[in-house]
Amino acid sequence: MADSLIADCKQEIKNRNFGKALTLANQSVSIYQEIQDYKAIGDGYNQIATIFYYQGEPYKALTNFEKSASYFKKANFKNGLASATNNVGAIYYFLGNYSKALDHYKIAVQLHEDLNNEKQVAGTTQNIGNIYSILNEFEEAKRYFGIAEKNYRKSNDEKALSLVLSSLGDVYAKEKNYTEALQNFEVSLELATKNKATQTQAQVLFNLGKLHEDKNEYDTAVNYYNKSLTISRTSKSNLNESSALIALGNINLKIGKKQNAVARCKKGLEIAKKINSVSIQEEACNCLYNAYKATNNPIKALQYNERMYLLRDSLNLKQTSDKILNMEFEKEMILDSIANVEKERILKLQHKEEVAKKEKQRNIFIIAVCFAVIIVLAIFGRLNYMRKSKARLQIEKDRSEHLLHNILPEEVADELKEKGFVDAQDFETASILFTDFKSFTETASHLTPQQLVEQINIYFKAFDAIIGHYKIEKIKTIGDAYMAAGGLPKPDANAVKKTILAALDMQAFVTKRKQENTLLDKPAFDMRVGIHVGPIVAGIVGVKKFQYDVWGDTVNIASRMESNGTIGKVNISSNTFALVKDDPDFTFEYRGKITAKGKGELQMYYVQHAKEQKDLTTTTPIPQKVDPISV
Structure with missing residues (x-):
């Protein structure tokens, strides 16, 4: 039954019935999980990721492609692992994270070469060419596109050939070599139309419109943009639709149709916001700024100008420097x-x-x-x-x-400077989080002291960022253990939920880090996490090397939650469960009463997300990409 569900799902994807396809894929994954058919589960997540990709939800697509890769690895299905790794790279590429895209592409190329998958190697090579094109390294881009074109012609793959010719045309257009660009675009459009590749048709028509706009042939450009818009709407491609609308808005502004420009760009901005495309939002705001300025509406123009610069800043924002280690x-x-x-x-x-x-x-x-x-x-x-x-x-x-x-926490540090000492505080409800790496000594034995410190630093820096995001307090690290607390030094009604979310994010980071290190044949850690909620006392003791710390039986029970947990899971106490059991964002697995050292039998629960959490980070989407679907 599950096999027929996945077959029907693939057909619905081809028919662009994404809602029905998603239902079928989820049903098949549930059945495959019951019988632990890892290869089939990987295929199911691959289809789910494909659906989200075509619906313009790249973050959900990324999450499901990563799940697909993990299950293919469990099943030792090397073809599937190679394909899923390539797909993860393709989504990072789509989001503009070129460094991670190249990392995954290199792994995928190696896997495909080991399997003699020439066609897949050609597709990944084409993606590398696309990245060089974005970086304006045109000679390298043309060289990689040429390799891909040769392979596609050899295998008579017209759909893939139409994509690589479109990419070549785009490079020539950037070099102002319009003759070569037009020739490649026209052949690409002919092949895409012949093979009913609507996504490629929309992209090539958009590129033809851009080419004629650069040549100031506005009527011809409008004609191509309108054709791209029509196909984008038919194929439900939000990315291409928003790009075409903004392009039409800019041309309307150039030819004096100011109100039409406002309408087009507003609609393009609305769609770009829906798919979290920061770069296209910036283009739309720039169009609206110029349009309102041209219509003598300085207030509106200023609003969109400010939004444009905010979006531009978010694209260029770099991470802050590393915190002091010692x-x-x-x-x-x-x-x-x-x-x-x-x-x-x-x-x-x-x-x-x-x-x-x-x-x-x-x-x-x-x-x-x-x-x-x-x-x-x-x-x-x-x-x-x-x-x-x-x-x-x-x-x-x-x-x-x-x-x-x-x-120290800011409030505690200020009190220490003012009074010379800090009064201890009682907290009736604080959430204590403990983590610990499993088999740390064994894994550490495979590393030099320098490598070990570097690895631990990577994990703890990530944990610091996570608890900073959820505004909970780091207490201390002891060797490979990490301790944090929510609800202090300022009480917070949402502290318990934030602590659980932080723990889930920590486990997600450790799991992902292990996947990456395993692919690179490097040692990696597994981790347990435990949480307990209860009363504690917090303060500073001593006068040298002072440290903000917490005491109480709550700390001991939280430690027992961690030591009696399972790698990859978040283990919580019954006190914690009672406070969040009605939260729709979580699901729970009752473990029963488990004997904990020095505490007798304690009720414990596993907690996990009720649904996938959407990553709110926005990066720059890229208009032209090779379809990531390869399984």
Whole structure:
């Protein structure tokens, strides 16, 4: 029955009935999971990812292609793994993350070459050419496209050939070689039309419109853009539809049809927002800015101009620099810096005393004159030195405060600076999270000390980013263990849910990291996570190397939740379950009463997402891509 469901699903995808296809695919995956047919499960997730890709939901497509790859790997189905890895690269490519796209493409090429899959190697080679085209390395792009074209002609694959010819035409158009560009576009359109490849038709028609627009042949350009728009709507391609609408809006503005330009670009912006396409939103806002400026509507023009620059900033935004790895070392550096300043001051004073002593050996007149000069110079030097020292001490103070805020929560750090100590606080409801890597010693034995520190740093940096996102507090790391708490130092009604979401994201990162390292034949870690909610006491103890910490039986139970958990899962206590059991975002698996060391029998639950969480990160989509579907 499941086999017939997946066959019907594939047919519905061909017919563009995506809603029905998605239902069939999900039904087939449920059946295959019951019988643990990993190869078939991988195929089911592949179809689900394909549906989301064609519906313009790349993040859901990425998640399901990654699931597909993991199940193909379990089934030792190398063809499927190679294809799914290529598909993950294709989605990263679509989203504009070229570094990750190339990483996955290289792995996919190697897998396909090992299997002698010449056609798939050609497709991935074409994608590499596309990336070079985007980076404006045109000679390299044409070289890779040429390799792909040769293979497609050899295998008589007209659909793939139409895509690579379209890509070649785009490169020639960028080089202003319109004759070669037009020739490649026309052959590509002919092949796409012959083979009913509607996505390719829409893209090539758009490219022909762009070519004629660059040549100021607006009537011809409008004709091609309208054809692209019609096919995009018929094939339900939101990406191509929004691009065509904005292109028509820009031409309408050029020929003086300002209201038409506003209408077209607004519709294009609406669709681009729907599919989270930041670059196309930026183009639409730029079009609307120019259109409203042309219609003497400065308020509207300013609004869209501001939105355009915000979108542009989001495209260029880079990650912040890494956090300081060793706070104690940095603190010692500050102390050494202060000590050096004091040492320098003492040396200067000693030097002045020696000069004064030698001057005393001269006659009284010279001594009197020199002494007066020394006094004047000493006063001036002292004042100058004090000014410089004050400035340097202020710099050190600012650095110390920055380090203090990295070591302690901001509220606790401020109290410590103000009072010199911190009062302990009782929290009736705090959520404690513990993680621990399984078989850490065994895995670490395969790494050098440097490699081990680098690997642990990668994981803990990711964990720091995750808890920062959910605004929960990192407490400490002990070896390979990581501890965090929600609901302190400021109580938060959503702290328990945020802690669970953080734990799920941590497990997702560890799972993905293991997949990547396994493909690269590198050691990787598995991890357990446990959460418990209850009363705790929080504060600082000691006067050296102080640390914000928490105490109470809640901490011990949270540790038992972690040690009695399972790798890849998030294990929670009954207290935690009681607080979130009605939350529609989670599903739970009751584990029964499990004996925990020193605590007797405790009820435990596994928690997971009720549905896939959509990644809100937006990146730049690319108009021309090879269809990622290869299974």
